[in-house]
Amino acid sequence: MKKLVVIALTLLLIGCSVDNDSQITSYELASITDYDLPDELVLGRTYDVRVGFVFPSDCNNFQALDARRAGTTSEERSQIYISVITAVVENNSCNRDVTGHPASTRFVLTVDEERDYTFRFWTGQDGDEPIYEEVTIPVVMEQS
Numbered sequence: 001m002k003k004l005v006v007i008a009l010t011l012l013l014i015g016c017s018v019d020n021d022s023q024i025t026s027y028e029l030a031s032i033t034d035y036d037l038p039d040e041l042v043l044g045r046t047y048d049v050r051v052g053f054v055f056p057s058d059c060n061n062f063q064a065l066d067a068r069r070a071g072t073t074s075e076e077r078s079q080i081y082i083s084v085i086t087a088v089v090e091n092n093s094c095n096r097d098v099t100g101h102p103a104s105t106r107f108v109l110t111v112d113e114e115r116d117y118t119f120r121f122w123t124g125q126d127g128d129e130p131i132y133e134e135v136t137i138p139v140v141m142e143q144s
Contacts, residue, residue, distance in 0.1 A: 055100025060086035083122035
């Protein structure tokens with residue numbers, strides 16, 4: 001029985017080995033071009049927010065959407081930073097000089113602060129400084 005377990009583990013390890021020595025993956029942000037936000041947010045409601053972006057090149061693939069609050073205080077929780085992360089396989093046979101295609105993704109936001117929400121959408125870089133498009137949306141109480 002021990003031999004069977006050892007053989008099975010050996011086959012599993014051999015079958016799962018991946019030779020990625022020749023491929024290096026790096027990550028880049030994609031410029032956000034548009035988004036769908038309501039004119040006002042209702043306290044306690046959950047929203048599905050669409051974010052449109054353009055891949056930096058034909059070599060980029062979607063990796064993740066990062067929508068995070070600025071911190072833990074009430075003021076910081078109402079400030080949302082949004083960016084789109086893409087992955088690039090450096091040894092891929094694609095053209096880095098060709099701008100990638102437009103795409104979109106979504107994130108879910110639950111409005112749990114009574115103050116206005118400020119969304120900062122990453123649109124690019126100016127040297128070392130990130131550039132954000134800032135949008136402030138008022139929060140209202142749900143009317144019965």
